[in-house]
Amino acid sequence: MKRIAVVGLLKIELPGHDVLLCDGGFFPVDGEIYRSRDAVFGTIGSVEAMTEGRGDEIPALKIELLPPGGAAIASLSQPGYQKSRVRSWIGEYNIATGLIEGTPEPMFDGQIDQTTLRIGSSRSVAMSCVQTAERVFEIDIGNSLSSTFHTSVWSGELGHDEATGLTTQEAWGVESPRTASGGAGGGGGRGGAVGPGYNNQVHSY
Template identity: 60%
Template sequence: MQSLAIMALLKIELPEHTVLLCDGGFITWAGDTYTSSDPVFGTLGSVEGMEEGQGNEIPALDLTMLPPGTAGPAELSKPGYQRSRVRLWLAEYDVDAGQVVGTPDLMFDGQIDQTTLRVGQSRQLDMSVVSNAERLFELDIGNTLSPVFHKSVWPGEMGHDNATGLSVPVAWGVESPVRSTRSGGYSGGGGFGGSFGSIAREVALRVNAY
């Protein structure tokens, strides 16, 4: 008689490292070998219950990793980890054969929102994972009329390379920022500068208007 058990499979695709964890032992599925411990991130301490989002909220998943003492803080929490893909499956496996049976159920497919390293008697890495629907809430504030962003969308297109001397960046998809004006010196009398120059110029304009 075949003996079956349930196992969780966690895959985190970081820019420099792919974390493959399971909740005990090791198992191979889809060409990847999942183990109970990662050399950098350690073991999976806990998985908070997944919550469905309502309205303008989105589903989220909170993970707690227990990294080893040899892993440096810079390896565990980097800004570049944000938006890295995270997937969690529940799989049935044959206890005697040590093989996955059928196709695991994908329980969550999202991206890292933020990581927080907590240091006390032991170290814990809290990882907040949000659904890919999070991208629908982004305002694309960083999308500006600059050569760097232009090439990120159209690689090799150099139409913005010669657009130099633009002192005020123009943002796409967001309200334009308020442009501040800087007044120079006033060329009459003793020469006022800064805000005094603005006041003097305003007075001169009103006098000329009369």
């Protein structure tokens, strides 16, 4: 009689390194081998149950990984990991052969929202993941209000260089011609003290 058991599979597609983990043993799937331990990120510490979203919320997934002691801190938590694809499946395998039966059922397909390296009596990497549908809610405020992005659109306009920690609305935009009196034109924000003159493009901080 064939004996069937269940296994969880997790794939995290990081820049330059795919993390392929399972909750025990090792399993070949689609030409890749899922193991219970990754050389950099170690083993799965815990996977929280997925939560359903309501309204403008979407389902989320939280994963805790337990890296080995020799793993470099810089390789465990980086800003570049954000938006890396994360997928998980539930599969059935034949206990006698150790091979996956049929096609694993997809449970989650999303992206990393943030990673947090926790250091105490032991180290762990907490990953908060959201569904790919999260992109529907992105408004890119961080891009539009950053100095780098701003100067890439309006070359030489440095008004954002000193705009840090503001909690009020400010007007930013392309440089406008000076008035005859040399003051700021077109709503320069705070009486024109922020620059040589800007049009009325208002962003909230």
